Amino acid sequence: MSRLQALHIGIVGACGRGRTFATALAQRPGQVCVQAVCDMDADALPAARDRFDAASCFQDYEEMLSQGQLDIVVIATPMHLHAQQSIQALDAGLHVLCEVTPAVSVEECRQVVSAARQSTGQYMLAENCNYTRQCLLVEELVRQGLFGSIYYAEAEYLHEVRDLNERTKWRRRWQTGIDGITYGTHALGPVLCWMPGERVHRVCCAGSGHHYEDPRGDNYHQDTHVMLAQTEGGGLIKIRLDMVSTRPSVTTTYQLQGTTGCYESARRADEQDRIWLTALHDEPQSWGALADLEEQYFPTHWRDQLAAMADQGTEGHSGSDAIMSLAFIDALLAGQPPPVDIDRAMDMSLPGLVSQESMRTQGAWLDVPDSRQWGPDSGQLGTATT
Numbered sequence: 001m002s003r004l005q006a007l008h009i010g011i012v013g014a015c016g017r018g019r020t021f022a023t024a025l026a027q028r029p030g031q032v033c034v035q036a037v038c039d040m041d042a043d044a045l046p047a048a049r050d051r052f053d054a055a056s057c058f059q060d061y062e063e064m065l066s067q068g069q070l071d072i073v074v075i076a077t078p079m080h081l082h083a084q085q086s087i088q089a090l091d092a093g094l095h096v097l098c099e100v101t102p103a104v105s106v107e108e109c110r111q112v113v114s115a116a117r118q119s120t121g122q123y124m125l126a127e128n129c130n131y132t133r134q135c136l137l138v139e140e141l142v143r144q145g146l147f148g149s150i151y152y153a154e155a156e157y158l159h160e161v162r163d164l165n166e167r168t169k170w171r172r173r174w175q176t177g178i179d180g181i182t183y184g185t186h187a188l189g190p191v192l193c194w195m196p197g198e199r200v201h202r203v204c205c206a207g208s209g210h211h212y213e214d215p216r217g218d219n220y221h222q223d224t225h226v227m228l229a230q231t232e233g234g235g236l237i238k239i240r241l242d243m244v245s246t247r248p249s250v251t252t253t254y255q256l257q258g259t260t261g262c263y264e265s266a267r268r269a270d271e272q273d274r275i276w277l278t279a280l281h282d283e284p285q286s287w288g289a290l291a292d293l294e295e296q297y298f299p300t301h302w303r304d305q306l307a308a309m310a311d312q313g314t315e316g317h318s319g320s321d322a323i324m325s326l327a328f329i330d331a332l333l334a335g336q337p338p339p340v341d342i343d344r345a346m347d348m349s350l351p352g353l354v355s356q357e358s359m360r361t362q363g364a365w366l367d368v369p370d371s372r373q374w375g376p377d378s379g380q381l382g383t384a385t386t
Contacts, residue, residue, distance in 0.1 A: 007332065008035035010068045011052070012061050012085060013076035015044035017099060021074055022051055023309055024325030032329055036068035061085060065092050072332070074126075074325075075099055078170040079183075083108035090119035097328050099126045100185045102345050104174055106353050106369065109346055113371045116342040124328045124338035125345035127189040129252060131323040133298070133306070134273055134290060135190040138256065138263055140297050142194050146277045147258030150195055155187035156240040158249040166215065176220045176243050180205050180356030181227050185348045186252055187239045188229075189340075192347055194256055199347045200229040200237065204365045205355035212244045220244045227355045229368075239352075263290065346371035 009025070011018040014037035025032055034052035038061055039045055049057045058064040065073070065088060073089040075082055075098040083103040089096045090112075102125055103109045116123040129135060141147060165172040175182050192198065207222030214220060223245050229237040248268075256263040261277035264287075273290035275281075281288050305326065306319045331338045340348070354368045 006031055006033045007071045007329070008033060008069055009072045009074060010034075010036040010038065010064050010070040011048075011074045011076060012038040012064065013078075013099075014048040014052070014054075014057075015039040015041045016076065018074060018076035019048065019051065020321045021076070021325055024322040024329070025052070027305065027308065027322065027326055028329055028333075031333060032072075035070055036064050038064040062088065065089060065094070070094055072097065076126075078168070078174070080104050080170060080174050083112050086112050086123065087115040090115040090121050090123065093120045095121040095332060096123045097126050097325065098123065098345075100189075100349075101183065101352075102349050103353075106350065109350060109353065109371070110374060113342055113346060113374060122332060122338050123342045123345065124331075125185070125340045125348065126324055126328075127185050127340055127345075127348060128320040128324045129186045130189045130193050130340065131302075131320040131327065132190075132318060133294070133320075134254075134265060135193060135320075136302055136323075137290060137294055137298050138190075138275075139193050140299055141261070141275075141277070141293070142196070142258075144297070146261055146279055147194075147256065147263075148260030148278075150256060150258040151235045152237070152255075152257040153191040153194065153235070154238045154240075154253075154255040155191050156242075156253045157183065157187045157251065158240070158242045158245070158247065158253070159251045160245060160247065160249070161243045162212065162214070162220075172214065178356055179207055179221045179225065179359040181225055181239060181241050181352035182221070182356070183243065184227070184239055184241060184352035184355075187241065187254075188237070188351060189348045190252075190254060191237055191256070192344070195231065195233075195235060198231045198233050198235060199370065200351040200368050201232045201370075202365050202367050203227050203229045203351050203355050203358060204363050205358040206363045207359060212246075222359075225355070225359070227351065227358075229351050241352075343371050 034054045036056045037048045037054045038058040045057045072095040075085050079101050082098050086096050086098050205227040208224040210219040211223050212220050224242040227239040253267050254265045263275045265273045274287035275290045276287050309319055328338050351368050354366050358366050
């Protein structure tokens with residue numbers, strides 16, 4: 001397949017987060033190519049153009065959409081821009097791979113869903129945590145039935161970003177300026193991968209109070225937020241988000257409980273992920289190492305792909321960025337829906353947005369809308385439940 005026949009990609013935010021997509025694109029030579037890069041940083045644009053061997057570069061997103069001769073847009077800009085930029089690309093009939101989160105309000109989510117429904121393009125949420133080695137391995141174990149019936153999960157995103165707030169100031173407004181789960185898909189995304197067919201139907205949320213101020217003396221949002229979520233199938237999920245507390249962390253942690261197995265990820269750098277499955281572990285009080293199951297159970301396709309990228313020395317987030325991107329590209333090339341399509345993207349995102357309303361209503365349980373059922377008035381916030 002020549003460059004003219006390849007899927008043409010445009011990357012907005014190419015000088016920042018967008019740089020990490022280079023590894024994935026190198027795995028599909030001749031099938032995809034970066035046609036255009038876009039970023040507000042004019043000084044850094046030439047380097048981005050060279051990195052991707054792009055045919056053109058832009059500072060204006062709308063110009064890239066209209067002049068870039070694109071099939072796919074990768075959106076790697078600050079999160080409050082994602083919804084509008086996704087809508088513009090979908091309205092132009094382009095495929096969209098959008099960084100998390102897809103939107104910053106339920107109303108924006110409704111608008112993105114509406115655009116996706118009417119577009120000839122496909123939408124995928126770029127949730128890379130779904131594609132870590134651990135997540136892929138646990139997902140395969142779930143698929144093979146080794147956890148039995150899954151009924152409980154915990155996930156945490158613990159990432160102190162106070163200094164980062166001052167360098168990327170949009171974070172101060174959208175990540176650490178609003179009470180509730182503002183950045184929850186890294187936690188909830190993998191959990192929902194392990195609960196196939198499930199969605200959260202109601203949530204409540206509480207915070208731990210204010211103990212930190214920014215350099216201007218203003219309070220951040222409450223330090224730790226905990227969201228409880230009930231699934232349509234009766235399962236329970238606990239999500240914790242903390243982006244300001246002083247602590248060492250491994251950023252994301254997970255627990256999963258089923259009727260015939262359980263899993264706990266490492267909480268410190270000197271720990272390993274552990275697992276216990278009745279079908280594989282004889283000692284009822286002794287954990288096994290998740291890594292010990294990798295040779296037998298890790299999906300062969302992704303094993304080979306990770307090995308190829310490791311040889312290049314260009315893995316991002318231990319390869320999860322590239323694997324996530326390749327899952328999207330391979331789905332398009334095969335004419336299949338992307339794995340984290342518009343509705344699954346909403347399943348991962350809407351609970352956190354509704355949790356923000358729960359915080360404003362003293363922790364009330366609120367319904368989470370199902371994007372599959374959305375009609376003309378679907379942008380309204382959740383309603384109180386008992």
